[in-house]
Amino acid sequence: MKPQILLAYSTVALGQQVYIPFDRPSSRSQCSVNNTYATALPSYSFRQFSFTQTETVRTATPRPSPSTTRTYAPPYASLSHFVPSLSTTRWGNWQSAANATVTDIGNPYGNASWSALWGAVPWVNFTRGIYSTTVTPTPIPSSELVLPPPEAFGPQECYSFPADFMLGVAASAVQIEGAIADESRTPAHLDTLSLFSPGAEPNYVTNEHYYLYKQDIERIAAMGVKYYRFSIPWTRILPFALPGTPVNQQGLAHYDDLINFVLEKGMLPAVVLHHSDSPFQFYSNISDVPILPGTGIGYTDSGFQRSYRNVSYEDAFVNYGKVVMTHYADRVPIWWTFNEPLLGSRNGKSIDAVIKAHARLYHFYHGEINGTGKVSITFNDNFGVPRNPNNPADVDAANHFNSFQLATFANPIFLGQDYPESYTSTIADYVPLSEEDLQYINGTADFFSIQPYTATVVSPPPNDTIAACASNTSHPLRPYCVTQSTTTTTGWNIGYRSQSYVYLTPTYFRTYLNYLWNTFRSPVAVTEFGFPIFGEAEKLQQDQEFDSPRSWYYQSYLNEGLRAIWEDGVQFIGAFAWSWVDNWEFGDYDAHFGIQTVNRTTQKRRYKKSFFDFVDFIESRRQRS
Template sequence: MKLHVLLSSGAVALAQQVYLPVDGPASLLQCSRNGSYATAIPAHSFREFSFTQTETIRTATSRPAPTTTTTFAPNYSRLSSLVPNLTTTQWGNWDPASNATPTDAGVPYGNASWTALWTAIPWVNFTRGLYSTTVEPTPVPTSELVLPPPEPFGPETCYTFPKDFLLGVAASAVQIEGAVADEGRTPVHMDALSLFSPGRTDNFVANEHYYLYKQDIERIASMGIRYYRFSIPWSRILPFVLPGTPVNQQGLSHYDDLINLVLESGMLPAIVLHHTDTPIEFYPNVSSIIIEPDTGGIGYTDSGYHLSYENVSFEDAFVNYGKIVMAHFADRVPIWWTFNEPLLGARNGHSIDAVIKAHARLYHFYKSDIKGTGKISLTLNDNFGVPRDPSNDSDVDAATHFNAFQLATFGNPIFLGQDYPDAFKDSVSDHVPLTAEDLSYINGTADFFSIQPYTATVVSPPPTDTIADCAANISHPLRPYCVTQSTTTTTGWNIGYASQSYVYTTPTHFRTYLNYLYNTFRAPVAVTEFGFPVFAEDAKKQADREFDSPRSVYYQAYLSEGLKALWEDGVDWIGVFAWSWADNWEFGDYAQGFGLQTVNRTTMVRRYKKSFFEYVDFVEGRRQK
């Protein structure tokens, strides 16, 4: 048989996979060719038989309660002057089945005005969950914390993780919280997604984390996780969006309590300010949320970055919101992200301009005005583009173009102080040029490079024309990236094991990707989402869903390859956040379970999956003391 071995190198010029033809089976690269078993002949003998297997019972190690308190900025009482003249109020819940009618019509920002934001949208099958108030946690039974049987094969290296390596789990409010119309929250654009696809499930209930957060934090901390990464919805803090409108006291109190509980549980909070949840007020009509094909759009749904509301730009309104949240919580939060995967919500070049400049403004606010000592970034998406044939220059150029469009569009100005890449400028005719003054202000406004590398994509040029021809044609079917994307290599084999969705397990490419990012953008690299929905997991029995060996292998393989990048290639890889701590609303679907826990959609009961234990055990078992 023929075997093609995939190798990678940490050198800047060689940080790209190459294929080496090999005849016959692969040698055991991890074993010495001259070892005692290389030429020895096994000896055979009869002996007394007995069942010798042992069963070691281990339990997960919960995070210990903190003995000291670390602060990362002054508290709100000392920062309030940075966000002057704030007024707070609170609103009720909206229930379309209720006959109650607000009595304060005509009052600016009153309950009638708040309710009108919900009634203006033609909701279908609006649903409420089981809970209407915060549920107090119960201790996690020890029986649930017993580690499952280990996989028979494991990583073959003895590399360790640095003492300060970030081990976390991630989630976004729009995908887990539910309670979308409760306690003052107003609609966001993703709430309306089901209106455009009849039959798709909605996020009205999701995981009811808004009311179950205390139990969820207890369960996450019980597994030994160190960082909880979550998002705060803009519309739950500022229901009327704009500067000068009232701040929702219930929203502030909710996240204040959540943050304190994370800290009391021995973990640290890590906050995302925008995770696909733009307030609905920015949209002239709900249909404008969808980016239609062949219209020159960049992303899939419009996050409204290029829009204005009552003559206030998204950029200015978002910066105002970000300042309010940072001023209230910066004393206790060590890591911030301004945006999550903004490219996927960008309609045009003005969208990109607004994101980059809003991000830079909030970075300077945090560092210069708040004088925070924590870290800030924004997290990008790119299923790493690898050339279909690494020995073919055209394929390599196509992969370079693909990655540059998605990464260098943000990475060049933010990390390098350089202009947008040609891959972006050639395809997006309305991009806003960056001046020398812009680049000076934007340069260096991220403390680490944040990426979400779920998988890899096999890339080659367009089949019938060129990348340049595609870039010049607004209706070209391969826009915006103008390359051919595939899941198969030159051998005809898939790039990896296929999941329930688009994810193919590609751990070797993960190592190459870390090399690419670190050597291109010259900053420490954090993986803020990665995960894997096991194929047809939702159709399995509960016990089989919990015993998710393919996901366990995914995490161990990716982490093992990351260690090679760290130790063999010199990459400054600083941490990982698994997506997600529980199965959640994957933008219209609950069947694609990326989670480390199952969720019963009737009872909301969570149960640990095997992969949760393996994920934590892999890192903590190798962490330097």
């Protein structure tokens, strides 16, 4: 048994919520036992009636434009030698009917070759949005920035966030940009999702953020948000994916302008290099994209284990990362290499490629271009909690569940230790790490990034053992080899249910922060968390905007984060809301995770109550340096 796994066992056992039998109503621990109101009789009297409700009109505080701009690395002119012989070009927009007019067939990177990449996918009812060029932003009227009424009940603790606590919002390009065939971009693997998932909606248009980014950034900055976390699609920078192929001039210019506009509005850009958008060239056809149950680790194949024209995914991705970092590292303070890579991993080679590509880019950023910002990698894990924390078998199952999803990556990256037994006992084709590998990979993340939307109740497999499941490649509970549920020993669900897999589980969030901090010994940032209210898409506009359950979600989670900081000694350093707008939830527009609404006909955005409450909760509690 590995030492860090033993540590994880003790952390969960100590931190987990335990149900204690109690045959009376809850006590009010915040009230003193000598409270006068506990025994005194009320006094009744008449007085002149008046309407005493008062309404204080407050508005959001926009971020001020900066007077100076901090840099985190030398500019591209000083770093271009790290990516020698780059050539840039542009290919324009793809039109299926125009393929026949392309004549430069002899050019391996010409318009004919570029169009052929689009023609290789059997697009159905391909459409474009209402915009074809960048929209000039307009100021946000103060009438839109008036804070909504506060919730009647809420956290009463008096804790504060540290002055440098990161307040951010997040989204990914494949889910918000649209314009997928415009300005020289080529297909990404999840662009094809609707083609192999009957009933799924495509992302051809989504939120048209590619053309509306300035107005969107204006809206985010007007709310006082500090960090804008977004992804840059590999296929918009390198349409032909591989080292030595031309770089898209339009793509470079677009993100250059986006980053500069974020800075102009007083915010900071935070960039994800891979967020479910691998170049489709790594696939032979769309049937390669899904991972059918029982055939792999994740849900959709991100191609990490693949190669294209004898170039490995790892080498190609590192080249892409270097191109992006050298161009923008002077202005970007935070980088993530991969977002939730476990969910895109098919096998052990996938995991190996991710970890080694991540480590190479970390060393490139800090060791070669001497970047002074931060680099991380974001993991998924809906925190596994034992169904009965007093049952050792349930605790073992919860630790196996969490270890497989987290320690598989985090052991080498944060602790310099080998893969956990939960992974090596289950994935027969895992690629062993040598001592040299572990030395190189160790310490290649500047903070721990997690996306803890909810919690999962975990127990062992019924009528079986975890070990028996791990050794049986056809077992229906693979790869996690545990029973996952939403019901505790009391028979109650673990929390208020959203439209999707998310349940409101703030108490477990505090436990989770303890688990991460004490297991992997690194500051923890939540890079996505959010809540889709059940049936929100069916509600009237004004009812979508008054989204109290989402406000409860953010306020209660953040309050438990404060308790983890002050009562448990956990270094919780930032929170990024998912998402700053309703978006394409991988084939679905009805699961609304956004803190702004979107009119799908006009693309008009409107703030929701939760956006105000999310920002206000942090800023009203921030220590002033």
